Amino acid sequence: xxxxxxxxxxxxxxxxxxxxxxxxxxxxxxxxxxxxxxxxxxxxxxxxxxxxxxxxxxxxxxxxxxxxxxxxxxxxxxxxxxxxxxxxxxxxxxxxxxxxxxxxxxxxxxxxxxxxxxxxxxxxxxxxxxxxxxxxxxxxxxxxxxxxxxx
DNA sequence: GCCAACGTTGGC
DNA sequence: GCCAACGTTGGC
Numbered sequence: 680x681x682x683x684x685x686x687x688x689x690x691x692x693x694x695x696x697x698x699x700x701x702x703x704x705x706x707x708x709x710x711x712x713x714x715x716x717x718x719x720x721x722x723x724x725x726x727x728x729x730x731x732x733x734x735x736x737x738x739x740x741x742x743x744x745x746x747x748x749x750x751x752x753x754x755x756x757x758x759x760x761x762x763x764x765x766x767x768x769x770x771x772x773x774x775x776x777x778x779x780x781x782x783x784x785x786x787x788x789x790x791x792x793x794x795x796x797x798x799x800x801x802x803x804x805x806x807x808x809x810x811x812x813x814x815x816x817x818x819x820x821x822x823x824x825x826x827x828x829x830x
Numbered sequence: 831g832c833c834a835a836c837g838t839t840g841g842c
Numbered sequence: 843g844c845c846a847a848c849g850t851t852g853g854c
Contacts, residue, residue: 686852710837733852791853809835811851 682822707762713814738790747778
């Protein structure tokens, strides 16, 4: 079992939306490095920390699980979709997504500030300057710590 | 709303 | 294959 972190802007899709839906296709990722993680490495049962960016407070707001491994992202084929990519074709898709299932919402956000201050989370990528990856792996010991930080 | 840092594009 | 220009991300 591996840990991951997925960023989202709560104005477009929040932890509350996921709680309501219980399950969602995590689509719209248009970055090759993130795509590779999604396509090649995310497995059913992996735990995913949901991170709210561009909001107040910024930080990790809950946990989800991978409940379906990668499949082509059909939103890339839809001309009317915001994430439409003319380079992606039905028989040779470029973009992929996994399905995520809701696990829990933290009572309190683990803020980016708190993450940066916590010695046990030293080196965590999401706290590094200029990291724009929207999907990234989390070290096991960091993941374990994040899991027990809020009950 | 600003803007630094980054990824992508496209001309050469 | 370089790299300037551009668009986007995302913290502040």
